[in-house]
Every structure is written in C-alpha cells, then in structure tokens.
Amino acid sequence: MPTLLTYFRKGKLDKFYVSAEKGIARELDFLTAVKVLKPVDETEARTAIPEQFYALLGFNKSAFLEATAARRVRGHRFPQAAVTTATS
Secondary structure (H helix, E strand, O other): OOEEEEEEEEOOEEEEEEEEOOOOEEEEOHHHHHHHHOOOOOOOOOOOOOOOHHHHHHHHHHHHHHHHHHHHHOOOOOOOOEEEEEEO
C-alpha cells in the first residue's frame, strides 16, 4: 500500500505528516519521521511515483492547513509553506 510522508514548513513551524490510501493523515514528530525515511534495505532501488501521489499529498496538505488554521485565526501570519515529500 503506498504511503506518503510530507514535510511542511511555515516560518519557524515544521511539521511532518504521513498518509495512506484510506485518506487519513496523521502528524509525526521529527524522530519518528527520520525512522520512517531510513530504508530497511539500503540497496533497494528507487521506484516510480505512484499514481496516488497527489491524492495522498492532498490528505497531508489538508491536515497541515487544519492544524495551522488556529494560528492564523489568532492573527499570526506565515509565509507560503515549503513542501518536501518522500514516498514509500
């Protein structure tokens, strides 16, 4: 099952989200994200980006926007989010 780990950054705020095909994105702390990114088999070849990539990215982006919405309501302004992704 394809999963997507996404890194979002807004100003000084850094967040990692992971989602799977079921459409549920959950936030990960930094150390957990590092463990997810570390390959089990370092000789494993890269694979093509799955067709579900953009749907999974949408789930992660929605979760990030929802998590940061409260900050915007209180008057905080953040620059545009930088997005870095990894698929597994």
